[in-house]
């Protein structure tokens with residue numbers, strides 16, 4: 421029997437935190453013995469940045485679990501079918517019970533979806549307290565220490581880093597200016613950068629939304645704090661739409677010219693190539709640049725959205741199956757976009773967001 425199928429195995433999936441972790445809290449209360457497990461499927465290709473962020477998040481979780489007398493076993497195999505959802509479904513901000521509609525009948529596009537939720541007065545489901553005690557490991561199980569590869573990273577994985585990052589973001593009052601800065605391209609502070617931690621569940625969206633509400637009480641609500649919530653709602657929206665559940669990446673040829681164009685940042689447009697270089701060099705790209713890259717690749721270079729989506733899935737440190745597919749199909753016009761697709765004028769975008777060429781120069785220099 422593989423360790424992933426051990427009778428006491430508890431698969432953490434995308435919930436690498438002690439705080440607000442209802443599945444772990446329930447297991448802690450109901451099991452006599454528990455083996456926390458993460459199944460890292462070695463057949464899935466990941467960029468070095470993506471793998472390093474995930475392993476750092478796992479190592480941090482392992483250290484938290486060890487502090488409670490438990491541990492974390494990393495197994496290099498696919499998750500068993502009965503827990504696959506835990507690895508594919510992003511934790512949401514608003515649970516099913518608080519949604520003002522049946523999921524099967526939810527609005528197909530974002531604006532009516534959000535309006536229905538807002539009209540019901542719902543901002544988030546409440547988080548639960550952190551897990552503070554755990555049952556012992558099964559006898560005889562040894563969990564090797566998880567090693568984090570030495571890859572230069574823009575953000576460190578793990579619950580501790582997530583909490584510290586979110587705290588400093590609020591302490592510096594950055595939510596207040598979020599709406600004005602969120603389309604930035606260069607720098608760290610133009611957007612919250614919460615996505616890598618949200619993706620692996622190092623912090624829960626319910627905790628973020630609850631902290632954001634407390635921030636509004638303390639400092640006052642404004643369009644920045646509202647817009648941060650508004651963007652987090654997009655994440656819930658794509659998770660609920662569930663386009664990722666029917667998507668797999670086996671149909672994508674990673675040797676063809678389309679894939680190579682993205683992997684070598686050689687679309688022929690210097691602005692777009694700068695974006696692809698940033699992505700390849702860091703595993704991250706701001707939302708505006710993701711939109712520009714996706715639109716250009718699809719509409720000007722005829723790259724099928726499935727190829728772009730698979731490339732992002734392998735590369736992004738914040739790769740989230742639902743948000744990635746949802747955004748690619750949105751721009752392609754086959755998803756939730758009421759306008760039937762987003763073909764941007766890249767030159768207009770360049771004028772608006774990189775008029776002085778600083779972004780293009782920064783990433784053109786990094787070959």
Ligand SMILES: Cc1cc2nc3c(=O)[nH]c(=O)nc-3n(C[C@H](O)[C@H](O)[C@H](O)COP(=O)(O)OP(=O)(O)OC[C@H]3O[C@@H](n4cnc5c(N)ncnc54)[C@H](O)[C@@H]3O)c2cc1C
Pocket residue numbers: 602611612613614615616618619648651652653654655658705706707708710711714732736738739740741743744745747748
């Ligand atoms: C083609 C394309 C692919 C994308 N793939 C992913 C992905 O794999 N994983 C991912 O987390 N996001 C994805 N996004 C959405 C968005 O670009 C990132 O969430 C955002 O850039 C992350 O940076 P941030 O945390 O600073 O975001 P902020 O602007 O600070 O937003 C706060 C949070 O709101 C959520 N959010 C913001 N915009 C979106 C959006 N358009 N869709 C869904 N959630 C959103 C994220 O959780 C984000 O962390 C994609 C967007 C595009 C256009």
